Amino acid sequence: MKTILAAAAMLAASATLAGAQQLAPSPTLDAIKARGTLECGVHLGLPGFSFANDKGEWTGLDVDYCKALAAAVLGDATKVKFTPTSVQQRWPILQSGQVDLLSRNSTITFSRNASLGLNFQGINFYEGQTFIVRKSTNAKSAADLDGASVCVAAGSTEEKNAADWFRERNLKVAITNFQKNDDAITAYDSGRCDAYTAGVGALAGQRAKLKVPGDHIILTQPISNDPQGPVTRWGDERWQLVVRWVLNGMIAAEALGVTSANVDEMKANSKNSEVRRLLGAEGGFGAMMGISNDWMYNAIKQVGNYGESFERTVGQGSTLKMERGQNQLWTKGGLLFTSPFQ
C-alpha cells in the first residue's frame, strides 16, 4: 500500500514536472522516498565522526552529513537509519545496496574508485595519517619509530601507508594488523605496540578510549594525505548529484555566511543570488535533481552549515578540540573550496 501511494505521489510529482524536463530515473532516490528513510552506512564507533551516545543517538561529522542529506531529500533530518559498518563490511554493504551511501571516514583511493564500483562525491574531511605514542618514548616524529612495533587495523589504507613509508626510509618496523580499530588500540594500550597509527581525526577521537589519555602524544607530522567523504556505488548519476551537492551546499553555506540561525532571514531577505539559489528562493535547483527546492534550506535549518557541524562534532565545541587546519575554508587558509551554485 505504502509503495502504491508513493508511486502515485511520484507520478503526480513527475506529471507536474513533465514538459519542463524529463528526469533520468534514479532507483536510489525513488527507493528512499518510497521508504521514507535514508539508509546511511557509518563507522562502528569513532568519537567525533560517528558515535552512538549513551542514549543511542548517533552524533559526529559523518553522521551530520547523513542528517543533512535526509533533510534535503525527505525534508526531515531525523529520517535516517544508521548502519554501523566495520572496515571489512563497508564496501560489500554499499555494493549490495543495503545502504544508500557510506559516510564513514574512508579514504578516497584510486583502486577503490576504479575497481570496486565506488564513487566518491567530494571531501568532507581532509586528514593526514599519523601515530600516537607514549610520552615516555620521547618520539617526536614517525622517523623516530625505527625498531618499534605499530598496531593498525587490517586492510585500512593506514596499514599500507605505514608499511610503504617505513620501507622507503629503510626503517624496520613491526606492523601488527588487527581486524578492528578498537582491537588495535586496546593492544596498543596494553603495551603490545609502541605506536598506533590512524588518521589524525580518528586518533583524536580514540585517544579518549585509552586508560590514561594524558600519557600519550599524537605526533604532529603526518605521513600521508587521506581525503575522506561520502561514497556511493556506480550507476544512478542523479543520486550521486544529490549526494555531491548537499555536501557542496553545506560548505557553500558556510562561505556565504548562511547558518542554521539566520537561514530564514537569509532566504527571505538576501540580495545575494547565489544564496537565493542555494536556499531555493530562486532557480529551482532542487527540482533539477528531482527533490524539493527547499533541499538546502531544510539541511541548513535542521543540521547547520559545514562549519557549525565541524565545531560541534570535532572542533572547539566538542571533546576532541581539533583545529580547523586544512578543513578550513580556502578564504581562511584551508582547502575547502566548492563549485558555485549557478
Add this chain to the structure above:
Amino acid sequence: MKPAKGPDTLAKALALLNDKRVRDVIYQVAVVVGLVGLTVYFVHNASQNMVKAGIASGFDFLWRTSGIDVPFVLTSYTQADNILGLFWAGVANTMLVTVIALVLSTLLGFLIGLARLSSHWLLSTVAGAYIEFVRNIPLLFFVLFWYFGVIASLPAPRDSLRVFGIAFLNNRGLTIPLPDAPGNFRWALIAILLAWLAQWLVARWARHRKEATGRDAPVLAIGLGLVVLVPVLAITWASLATRWDIPVLRGFNYRGGFVVIPEFVALLAALVTYTAGFIAEIVRGGIQAVPHGQIEAASALGLQRGQTMRFVTIPQALRVMIPPLTNQYLNVLKNSSFGAAIAYPDVVSLFMGSALNNTGQAIEIIAMALAVYLVIGLAVSAFMNWYNARIALVTR
C-alpha cells in the same frame, strides 16, 4: 490376441519406479542436477551483478603488489611480493599453528584423559574439573585470556625476562638467537633423521629375531643412543660450529635473532589448552569402552599394569577414539582462524582481512580461503580414515 503395447510398457515403467535402486538413482540425479543448477544460477547472478556494479572480477588481483607488511613469515614473502605470496604466507602460518597445536593438544589430552581415569582421587578430580571447565567455555575467551591476560602482562622490552642473556621474553614476543648460516643445522637434521631410521630398523630386526628365536637384543641401550645421544651431539656440534645472531636491546626492542610473536604463542596456548579438554574426554571414553574382561584376562595372563595398558587397552581403545579424534583435529584447523581476533597473521587475517580490504575482491578471496580449509581438512580426515582402517579390528 496380443495385448496393446502402450499399457504394458507403462506398467513396466511403473514397476521400475517401485524398485528401490532405481528410485535411489533418480533421487540422486535429481539432487545433483538441482545443486549444479543452483550453483550455476548463483555464480551467473553474482558475476552479472558485479559487472553491473562496476566491480572487477577474476583472479588477476593476485598478481598485484601486496604492500602489506607481515610481522611473522615462514615463507620468503616480503612486502614487495604479490598478493598470491601474501596468501601463501597466510596459509603457512595457519598450517604451522595447526600442526603444532595438533601434536601438543594430543599429548596434553592423553595425559589429562589418563589422569581422569587414575585411581588417585586428587589427580582425577583436578583432571575432571579441568575438563568440565574447558568444555563449557567458548574458545574466543581462551584466545583473549591468553593474549590480553597472560602474554600482555609480560614485561616491556626494557625489563625482559632473560634466559642466559641470549633469549629474551617480553610483551613483544620471545626473541631467540638465529644462526647466521643454517648449513650446519641441515647436516645435523639429516644425521638425526638417519639415526631415527636406524633405530626403527634395529627395533624391527630385534622383534623379528625375538619372535623367531626368543632371544632378547639390547634394544633399549641402542635405542637410547640413537634416539637421544645422536641428536644431542649433532645439535651441540652444529651450535658450536655456527655463528649466531644474538639479539641486542636497541631503541624500542631487541634487534636481530628470530622473534616468536606473542600472537602465535597466545593462539597456540589457547588451541592446546582448549582442545586438550575435549581430547581428554575422547581418551577416557575410548579406554572405558574396552570391556573390563579384557583387563581381567590380561592380568590372568600375568601382564603387569603398564603392559596391560600398552598391549591390551590402548590398541583397542584407539579404534573407538580415532573417529572423534578426527573431528577434534578438524576443529583445531578451523579454530585456528580465531587468530584473526588477536592479529595472528593467518590466512583469515592476512587474506580475508588485509588483502580483501585492499582489493575488494570479496567473492574470489572468500572462495580461496574456503578452499584452503577444505583442502587441508579433507587431507587430515583422509589420513585419519586411512589410519583408522589400518588399526581396525581384523575379523575373519
